[in-house]
Amino acid sequence: MKKYQTNSATETQKIAADLASCCKNGGIIALSGPLGSGKTTFTQGFAKTLGITQNLISPTFILIRSYPIPENNQGQLFHIDLYRLENKSQIETIGLSDILDNPYNITLIEWAERLDKLPENTIKINIAPKGENSREIEVIE
Ligand SMILES: Nc1ncnc2c1ncn2[C@@H]1O[C@H](COP(=O)(O)OP(=O)(O)OP(=O)(O)O)[C@@H](O)[C@H]1O
Numbered sequence: 001m002k003k004y005q006t007n008s009a010t011e012t013q014k015i016a017a018d019l020a021s022c023c024k025n026g027g028i029i030a031l032s033g034p035l036g037s038g039k040t041t042f043t044q045g046f047a048k049t050l051g052i053t054q055n056l057i058s059p060t061f062i063l064i065r066s067y068p069i070p071e072n073n074q075g076q077l078f079h080i081d082l083y084r085l086e087n088k089s090q091i092e093t094i095g096l097s098d099i100l101d102n103p104y105n106i107t108l109i110e111w112a113e114r115l116d117k118l119p120e121n122t123i124k125i126n127i128a129p130k131g132e133n134s135r136e137i138e139v140i141e
């Protein structure tokens, strides 16, 4: 397990950008931490390393947004937010199992703890608020 301390959203994005080098060709990242801890902020930093320049908008109400990844035409980046997941059938409606089955996809899932199980190779990121602008980021691979 690796631990990082951050004192600003920008610093969190930088940590996320560094961690994204792990998964340039595909990966699954489960993000947990309370509301407003920085899961979306982390995802924005992560996406930048993959060459995604658009501003990521939180998929709060629609659960999922996808972005093409430059230099990876076999996969896409999926940003998923399960906070408003109403029932398990919605997981199939968004096609999650097909998304996770494609090894070229890069999938970041906020509130991933709402799922019963995730693939074994999922990297878990936990963000714990320590103060207004400070967070502890734990990475469990
Ligand atoms: N060190 C930090 N790391 C990340 N975000 C921080 C930090 N310090 C302050 N912030 C602020 O905290 C907020 C984090 O919001 P963000 O939407 O990323 O959280 P979230 O975990 O995705 O929340 P939600 O569960 O509602 O989706 C932002 O307003 C950000 O600017």
Ligand SMILES: [Mg+2]
Binding pocket: 039, 040, 041, 058, 081, 110
């Ligand atoms: Mg969010």
